Amino acid sequence: MAQLILKPGKERSLFRRHPWIFAGSVDRLDGRARPGDTVTVVTAEGKALARAAWSPESQIRARVWSFDAEAAIDHAFFKRAVAASVARRSAIPALKGQEGVRLIHGESDGLPGVIADRYGNVVVLQLTSAGADKWREAIVAGLVQATGCAAIYERSDSEVRGLEGLEPRTGCVHGELPAGGLTIVENGVRMEVDVEGGHKTGFYLDQRDNRLLTGQLAAGREVLNCFCYTGGFSLQALAGGAKSVLSIDSSGPALASAQRNLALNPQLDVSRAEWHEADVFKALRALKDEGRRFDLIVLDPPKFAPSAAHAERAARAYKDINLFGFRLLNPGGILMTYSCSGGIGQELFQKIVAGAANDAGVDARIIYRLAAAPDHPIGLAVPEGEYLKGLACQVG
Numbered sequence: 001m002a003q004l005i006l007k008p009g010k011e012r013s014l015f016r017r018h019p020w021i022f023a024g025s026v027d028r029l030d031g032r033a034r035p036g037d038t039v040t041v042v043t044a045e046g047k048a049l050a051r052a053a054w055s056p057e058s059q060i061r062a063r064v065w066s067f068d069a070e071a072a073i074d075h076a077f078f079k080r081a082v083a084a085s086v087a088r089r090s091a092i093p094a095l096k097g098q099e100g101v102r103l104i105h106g107e108s109d110g111l112p113g114v115i116a117d118r119y120g121n122v123v124v125l126q127l128t129s130a131g132a133d134k135w136r137e138a139i140v141a142g143l144v145q146a147t148g149c150a151a152i153y154e155r156s157d158s159e160v161r162g163l164e165g166l167e168p169r170t171g172c173v174h175g176e177l178p179a180g181g182l183t184i185v186e187n188g189v190r191m192e193v194d195v196e197g198g199h200k201t202g203f204y205l206d207q208r209d210n211r212l213l214t215g216q217l218a219a220g221r222e223v224l225n226c227f228c229y230t231g232g233f234s235l236q237a238l239a240g241g242a243k244s245v246l247s248i249d250s251s252g253p254a255l256a257s258a259q260r261n262l263a264l265n266p267q268l269d270v271s272r273a274e275w276h277e278a279d280v281f282k283a284l285r286a287l288k289d290e291g292r293r294f295d296l297i298v299l300d301p302p303k304f305a306p307s308a309a310h311a312e313r314a315a316r317a318y319k320d321i322n323l324f325g326f327r328l329l330n331p332g333g334i335l336m337t338y339s340c341s342g343g344i345g346q347e348l349f350q351k352i353v354a355g356a357a358n359d360a361g362v363d364a365r366i367i368y369r370l371a372a373a374p375d376h377p378i379g380l381a382v383p384e385g386e387y388l389k390g391l392a393c394q395v396g
């Protein structure tokens with residue numbers, strides 16, 4: 001097996017169990033390795049530390065599979081790791097009875113580059129690193145064994161594959177997708193999941209608990225849901241007894257899906273829902289000019305800052321939508337505001353929201369800190385990635 005020799009002193013992050021080895025930490029590769037092959041990670045002094053997957057084309061040159069430098073990285077390793085991830089979800093009470101659950105969350109489950117989401121009987125798999133790509137068969141076999149699912153659909157079309165020199169790959173790798181489409185029930189609301197064409201693996205499972213909370217807060221309120229995608233927050237708000245729900249997104253197909261979702265739930269009152277295809281930045285200004293007011297506003301935008309390099313521009317964008325969010329609230333109203341930008345930390349996000357409240361001239365306090373659902377764990381030593389943070393702020 002080839003050996004990845006670190007530069008002197010570059011083992012420190014490995015001692016903290018951080019699983020990435022950047023190009024700048026690598027002195028050389030002794031021996032030959034193809035993309036995705038397992039290499040042994042060795043300090044400049046010759047001490048073996050870990051087994052990792054080799055990604056020669058990426059700035060992240062290797063990702064650790066095991067901090068045991070003698071571990072066998074083979075089919076059995078992946079079967080065990082997949083089974084352990086699935087078992088962790090089975091032990092979480094809040095996930096009991098949920099049809100949509102993230103089973104594998106990459107680095108945080110010790111499986112860098114592997115995402116697996118279960119939607120009923122179907123698992124959607126996304127492989128984003130050379131190492132994960134190489135072990136496709138073992139990961140698929142592990143998922144079939146651990147879940148007994150009828151089908152596994154691969155959605156490896158994320159842009160980050162390009163950084164690894166990998167082509168996109170999509171299609172069934174086990175069984176067949178159900179004819180006539182796939183739906184799940186999330187806390188009483190039926191939603192379609194477009195595993196072939198939807199965002200990510202078809203649905204934003206990380207927001208499950210926050211959508212439920214929105215429903216619980218919505219009774220009797222006039223709700224505005226910005227960046228509504230397929231209407232997850234909107235439908236929970238309706239289910240929770242909202243007086244009205246205005247939902248905005250710039251994507252026509254997302255809004256069409258949202259309306260199909262509403263039709264899938266005959267228990268909800270269609271007449272309380274209004275859908276608006278528009279750019280949120282413009283729509284918020286227009287609503288302000290029209291003198292509209294709301295009691296509950298959800299802002300769940302796409303990632304404005306994929307990395308720290310975009311943080312400044314992204315901060316302005318977050319500030320802008322939060323400022324208008326606060327301005328559009330009635331007294332006692334609640335703003336539920338999110339960021340999934342890795343480049344904006346928790347503390348900075350709170351500062352931006354606080355600045356927006358100040359500029360809007362409102363007195364606001366945090367009533368909930370909002371995080372991703374527990375099937376999206378964050379490894380303590382794992383990079384921040386695009387983890388979800390949010391605040392629910394109530395104005396005076």
Ligand code: SAH
Nearest residue numbers: 204227228229232249250251279280300302
């Ligand atoms: N809240 C959703 C997920 C939001 S994803 C859920 O729980 O499922 C982000 C959404 O923002 C996408 O649907 C995308 O179409 C939309 N979007 C991105 N930029 C936008 C803009 N400037 N104005 C309006 N919608 C936008």
